[in-house]
Amino acid sequence: MTAQTPPTPPFRDPHLPFAKRIDDLLSRLTLDEKVSFLHQFAPAVERLGIAAFRTGQEALHGVAWMGPATVFPQAVGLGATWNPDLVRRVGDAVSKEVRAMRARDERVGLNVWSPTVNLLRHPLWGRNEEGYSEDPKLTSAIATAYTLGLRGDHPTYWRTAPVLKHWLAHNNETDRATSSSSVRPRVLHEYDLRAFRETAEAGAVAGVMPAYNLVNGRPNHVSPYLREHLRTWTDEDLLVCSDAGAPSNLVDFEHYFDTHEEGTAAALLAGVDSFTDHGTDSTKIVARLQGALAQGRLTEADIDTAVRRQLSVRFRLGEFDGYDETGAFDTPEHRALAQEAAEQAIVLLRNDGLLPLAPDTRIAVVGLLADECKLDWYSGTLLHRSTPLEGLYERFGTERVQFAEGVDRVLLRTGDGTFLHVPPAEEADDQVRGAEGALDPALLAGRTDLPPLTTDATGTEFALVDWGEDILTLRAPDGRYLSVADDGYLRASADQPGGWIVQETFRLETHENGHLLRHLGTGHPVSVAADGVKVAEENPEIFELVVAERGEDAVARAAAEADVVVVVAGNDPHINGRETEDRTTLRLPAHQERILRAARAANPHTVLTLVSAYPYAIDPGPLPAVLWTAHGGQAAGTALARVLAGDISPAGRLPQTWYADDADLPDLLDYDVIGGRQTYLYFEGTPLFPFGHGLSYASFSYADVQARVEGDTVHVSFTLTNTGDVTADEVAQLYARAADPSVVRPRRELLGHRRITLTPGATAELTFELPLTAFEFWDVAHGSWRLEPGPYDLLIGASSEDIRLRTTVTLDGEPAAPRPVAERGLEAADFDEQSGTEIVDRTKTSGDAVTPVAGGTGELIYRACDFGPGVTEVTVQVAGEGTIELSLDGGPTLATLQTPPSGPYDYTTVDAGIVAEGVHDVHLRLRGPLRLAHVGFSG
Template sequence: MTAPTAPALPFRDPSLPFGKRIDDLLGRLTLDEKISFLHQFVPAVERLGIAAFRTGQEALHGVAWMGPATVFPQAVGLGATWNPELVRRVADAVSHEVRHMRARDGRVGLNVWSPTVNLLRHPLWGRNEEGYSEDPKLTSAIATAYTHGLRGDHPVYWRTAPVLKHWLAHNNETRRDTTSSSVRPRVLHEYDLRAFHDTVAAGAVAGVMPAYNLVNGRPNHVSPYLAGHLRTWTDEDLLVCSDAGAPSNLVDSEHYFDTHEEATAAALRAGIDSFTDHGEVSAQITGRVRAAYDKGLLTEADIDTAVRRQLSVRFRLGEFDGWDEPGAYDTPEHRALARKAAEQAIVLLRNDGVLPLAPDTRIALVGLLADECKLDWYSGTLLHRSTPLEGLYERFGADRVEFAEGVDRIRLRTSGGAFLRVPDAPDAPETVRGAEGALDPALLAGRTDLPPLTADPRGSELALVDWGEGVLTLRAPDGRYLSVAGDGFVRASADQPGGWVVQETFRLEPHDGGHLLRHLGTGRPVCVAADGVKVAAFEEDEAEIFTVVVTERGEDAVARAAARADVVVVVAGNDPHINGRETEDRTTLRLPAHQERLLRAARAVNERTVLALVSAYPYAVDAARLPAVLWTAHGGQAAGTALARVLAGDVSPAGRLPQTWYADDADLPDLVDYDVIGSRQTYLYFEGRPLFPFGHGLSYTSFDYTDLEVRQDGDTLRVSFSVTNSGRVVADEVAQLYGRAVDPSVPRPRRELLAFRRVTLAPGATERAEFEVPLAALRFWDVTRGRWRLEPGPYELLAGASSEDVRLRATVGLDGEPGAPRPVREEGLDAACFDEQSGAEIVDRTRTAGDAVTPAAGATAELVYRACDFGSGVTEVRAEVAGEGTVEVSLDGGPVPVVLTADRDGGPYDWGTVTAALSAGGVYDVRIRLRGPVRLAHVGFSG
């Protein structure tokens, strides 16, 4: 007789709802086991048969950091496709590769930290490459598509569990863990929250990751918006994973809390469910949680809440049901998709007819990126590689393409007359090439078995590239980059610059008639010793003084090639690890001087010079002097093939700019000025003339827009128009619909993207673009009411090919909720709910909630509140203040200003009330000036 099978524990029973199963499992875990779940690396619970788990797997444009994978275009390039369906397919391929790679390597995680939905507010932000767009609508549409692809299409189980980055208002790398983004309510709701809200509400998001920065004086890792906004947008349990090291920053760099136990408890109560800190070592975090619990700073219910959210994700991933979906890896479909994405990401910025190129064109392909396929910090390792040079060789034939990289070739002479020499490396680079012929950086960078550089009378010629701001790389004759390993010696040991701290960058600094060669990774100058070339232990005492001997200027080689060609294609742009990347913002929109020299040299001898920008960022270039300009983000493994096919006309370009390209640095606000309304940022508010506008992109054909129709159907506008391919080639067009309030009562966007659609049209073909626009899309955040409001009046709808290329217009009158003066007699004024400001910064009222306003460093703050209704009259004004200084309250056209003095020395959270007499009735604009380090939370009126 067969013994009866023991019943499965309820959390193993797939017939039960996930909620009941989580309850059962949570009740079986001990307190210590639950605390252990709070670190990124969750240990196994063997007594219950529960496996170890890790939050976090980077997959921004392909599986990252886990070896070879399909590498798709950078995120900003995916945004430039304006094609959510294509992006969904890209993410679908990525999630299949995650599952495939996990089957082979348990380190690969299913909790995927992608996509990044931070808005590309400022083009100098170092992580511009990671976002999709400066516009909330476009960003959320692309991000929603990516999360749906990552989630998969099973009705119950998720293929991967995507986490959005980085919550909230994060657009600067400089001092990113200590700077505070001052975000007033309208900007918060209308701009920064929107991309997160719309993506989360679409239903395929497993969680978010807070950013390093502070918002309104409070670190994002204790943000009340996690509970007050994020968790109200969905019924799903959202897993909030901290960014790496950020929990410790609350004490160590931000000094927001006095102890780590206090900080950890505050973060957990605010909504952090998984702490990414101290790498794989969990003892510090679990020890802090336990100590916080023992001190009464946390309850077991607080811990249960966080663990429940993590378990919810694990159940959805099918872990407790043995569910898995067979993955796919480097398939022909994935390779074709990588090429298609790269093609659709290319934006034709300018063209006077030089493109497309005829098959018999003699091409000079020049520039520092002409034979490069650059990766970034969040790329996987290339399985396949296609550079522009390889793509043009394949498409036009090697006999029709002449290549000149344009590097400066130099020798470095020591003070003793010798030259730096790169010894031969017996096993590099050939024996470290992978199956596809690409060097594997993991086999080169940081190697200490290769011989270091020496100095001798003959020396070696080095290729020097100045990437701007004096940051340069040096390359050996066989292509290896000079790098510094942990032992301090300089070797030719890297295939590309890379790593968290780049060890392949240097600077030549004038010194005593020569130059110091300073290694930027260590900050120390290079010296020449008996055992080889190394970084000096002590500054100038050991530093070698070099003379730079130029053997060939890069522009000379470019000019020679350009003179022999029918057309010159200059490939310029950035290296994603240098001068603009995570931890490092850019300082200018200009191309590096080295690359501008190459462009001028080509243009001087051949007017038919095409500029192909391959970059993670917009640039300010003199486009009007060039017959054609293209831009693409770093396009992944198929970048070169895609560019060649567009240049040849095999594909008509149809990418569109996902952000404004400004003409000059002077057009930009300060990097940490987050008030997009007040400082007129992005295409929504910018009043200058951009170099290229948001949504811009040209084609090899032309399109006509006709028959705009607008009809209101309840709470929806039904908008349609026809798009016709009036040219001679099959091409894609991105039809764009914008809206604007014609006569708003408050500053509103000049125009705002409402809908878009990418369509493919044969010559002569017409397609009707039809959109449903909810009236809610035309609302604004009314600070006088603390909620959304649709203002009644005329609204203009604009259809066309970009935010500035408007082909059709229609005006529709909408009913809405009329405005009204602020009832300040009854409600007073929340300081942060101003209509206008200058010199002000929003800060935290307490560590857990609320906003206040204070003058920015060294400034006098002025706040303006329009149309304030004092009713039948008031006799007193009272201000809720902290700190020291004065609060001056004046009414435009009203009585003499009233000055209130704050004199509280108990710190920024020592709040009190000061009063003064003020006699006024009726409606006035209120102006408040703050002087000194005073904080103002609220102004009330009575009498």
């Protein structure tokens, strides 16, 4: 008798729709198996032949954390290209490398946690390098391109499954796990949601990751917006992955829930489908989910909903059909693309004719980043490396290029007259180097195979750099940084500062007649012991700092002997501005300002090149040329040298406003871009460099603007001509503004852009088709989008301030109407103006309320409220304790409502008599720690 082959289960049948296959697989899984799938590391189910799966693979600008990979420019640099086509090709290359690397290392995941679409609202945000722009339109254009590349072009299967970070209104590292972003409805709809929405609607997004912070008093991991907004934008089953440790934060730091079972259940019901918590140990999350089931907080149907979304991603990746697209890794095409991206990301901020440099120019390249190719927390390991110095050597020849790093060279003398000394290391460097000399990141810090520092009579001369905030690094003559391993000893062991907790930073603290050298990673001072130099709380050594050479002296000598000085300044992405740490100032660190002044004093032909993850406030006046680029990945130096030499004309554009001074900035936690007049959309001051700014070696003329309205579309066209003598890219930008708005609207708002290459004398006609919805705003008076009728100015030019063409279109729309408060009342958060208040959660599951900041006094204003023929009573839904005073048009108080003591979510209704008719502005003054949810009026 012949044994029969078991029938193929439906979930393995590629001819069936994914939905039916997921139904079948869900029916075969036990409840325990389904619960186990909800941790980041989902186990295999061997009886069904299902492999283990994990959510999460970092791929922000190349495959991160998994060893050598092609490293592209930082995300903010990709944003500076203003080139969605290029960014899509970068995403395509990254996804191919993900597949190629997974073929040889199963730890590499196909669910990539990229891109970051948080808007670069505040330039002091430590993670500025991870976003694309302060503008939602540009951010969504670049993010959509990257996700389309990551998704791949197969009609059915996805090469990788991108997850957008970080939902929502997340732009601060300070207190990021406990701070709340107060986001009024207009800012929510017009700004923060918009970048996520347009990217999700493009169809290549697998899901989102909630941010650590709270929004309007409610943690993002229990955000009702996941249900109310995100999941309405697409028919796909979007996967929501928690950020690392955030599920536990709901109880441990935010104290939003009393138990982990309660918090975990609330997150799952809100829409979180995969819990990233406790690393690879799934037992705690599984126990919490099982506890929530036992307590009746969850049902199996709730578990099924979350597992379905995860399985949807796994089916789209082709896991159950044996789909395994052949990837490509470190190809010539990827190397060329990394260089192209680095070239396109360079922004020429100022140029009085010094650039481009002639071939026979003698160049002094100086500065702390002149011979650096920095990586950040989300970089892969470099396979190839190009520093500015190396790029200039290659382009101009070593005989025409001089180098001075500009570091202070110092010795550290101990109390007994000896000096810190780095013993010679005998190990072979190839033991810690991988392919093509790339250092293994696992061995960059924490090494104990090298001898600890000692002391001797002559000592070692260290390169000391102050990166600002008195944060120092010390580097030995062999190029290695002083670092501290788990055993507490100092060694010259790190190739670069890095790690989640940087172990290569120190601070010199004045103490008695010398200095303590405090290690910032441990917080302990350096101590000299018989068995070596270590960090310890006891017996700190008091050092004398002996300066052998000031960095500016070496810079001045090199500058004086050159035709042109290129000063390369900027930041180390692991120091002063990174994940977990915001910046405190826009200024360059004092050490780098000294270097710049020394170079400029010795040679006025000085080019400042800023290589940084964020904007700076500098004085460009005395400088004939200034450039900026984000850390540009593996080809950064080659790209910079080609731009300086004029081999290509720069065409990067600023993706965010560069402010002139710290005084121009709002408070870091002020998320009201409208009320706070933030970003180029609302900023009324004079920026150092405006949004969209960037110069060229060519010149361009704009002409022949035409605009017409047909149906639901505004058609705009104009011609662009290269009037220069070199082939160059221009980034034409189209902005709009309401000419006579009834509410505060943006000064100008980007509606479209185009990066185009033109040869000398060439002309192109550019056309844009703008849906009328692009001109709408969120009308808080009616809780919906509204197109206001009237004239709209169309502004076309080379930046948000360099406008070359103007025209006006008149649009039909819905006229402004008073708030029908006699019928609908007022939702407290739907104010037009406020002072001294913040928005908080009405309940733990949904809704907003308004409270005075810190329980003090605040005011809310609601414009044009229609009381009809008259009302005689006002009622408020309120929790907490305090007083609400109501007046009309800023006049005398008409009603005072005293709220009785209650818990923050125990709402009561309080009423008072009032006489009002017709249309008036309503003013509410709030006093005390109350929460106002709604105001009603009746007659």
